[in-house]
Amino acid sequence: MTAVFVVEDEPLAAEAHAAIVERLTGFTCSGTAGSLAAATAALLGPDAVDAEVLLLDLHLPDGNGLELVASLRRSGLRPVVLAVTADRDLRAVKSALGAGVADYLLKPFTASVLEAKLARAAASSAAARVALDQRRIDRAFETLHAEPELQKGLQQDTLALVRRELAGGAALSASEVAEAASLSRPTARRYLEHLVAEREVERRSRYGQPGRPEFEYRLR
Structure with a gap:
């Protein structure tokens, strides 16, 4: 009416x-x-x-x-x-x-x-x-569909690089992502941990490697 x-x-x-x-x-x-x-x-x-x-x-x-x-x-x-x-x-x-x-x-x-x-x-x-x-x-x-607000110091373009390296489905360490994306290991790990916090990525301990224990990351 x-x-x-x-x-x-x-x-x-x-x-x-x-x-x-x-x-x-x-x-x-x-x-x-x-x-x-x-x-x-x-x-x-x-x-x-x-x-x-x-x-x-x-x-x-x-x-x-x-x-x-x-x-x-x-x-x-x-x-x-x-x-x-x-x-x-x-x-x-x-x-x-x-x-x-x-x-x-x-x-x-x-x-x-x-x-x-x-x-x-x-x-x-x-x-x-x-x-x-x-x-x-x-x-x-x-x-x-807007991108979630990033933590201070993070950049969308770098985050996209990290996502791209994980897009193949393989579980990768921070070192492997850093090498593939031409980033430093601390930078790669920071972005990976951000994706873990956003529940886009799961983190697991990687076993069977000599030396210091390392985490691996995989898209959910």
């Missing part, structure tokens, strides 16, 4: 607009307000109502309806705004469009005109939701 909030200072007009919204399939009127203050409280207060589409009279007793649009945008809310006005001045129309109004309804208008405008607004709102959901999904995948 597309939630439509009506801001209209004439009670009979507000009631008529709400009735048109309610009789349209897929729409519901989430509330009405007769002033800028009442609309602000309803949409931005602690018990804020939903408003995917805002049917907004621009000339209200306590201010201009565009002030409400600006307040909503500052709060991160961007309903599709249908401006209702009797003002036919082209400069006023351009000003409203620049402030975030999506479409205009010039008074007086018929129920069929309002229905057509609401249908267009609902389609625009649905498209915006899809785009927003896609951006959220994209950000989630970026976070999921």
Whole structure:
């Protein structure tokens, strides 16, 4: 259901607009307000109502309806705004469009005109939701596949070299990785231990070699 909030200072007009919204399939009127203050409280207060589409009279007793649009945008809310006005001045129309109004309804208008405008607004709102959901999904995948933050002093390119040497599946010692990747043994071991801590690599003692005991590392 597309939630439509009506801001209209004439009670009979507000009631008529709400009735048109309610009789349209897929729409519901989430509330009405007769002033800028009442609309602000309803949409931005602690018990804020939903408003995917805002049917907004621009000339209200306590201010201009565009002030409400600006307040909503500052709060991160961007309903599709249908401006209702009797003002036919082209400069006023351009000003409203620049402030975030999506479409205009010039008074007086018929129920069929309002229905057509609401249908267009609902389609625009649905498209915006899809785009927003896609951006959220994209950000989630970026976070999921982002490289983990490295310890101080470690570099991603060197870590990639160490991973590459282990990619063959063989169990290698720090000395063997260091030689293959042209690194010092302490550097290779530091990166290998980082991968152990990240649970990418398992470490085991290597037996059967003379001299000092050594560990070997293998990708999990």
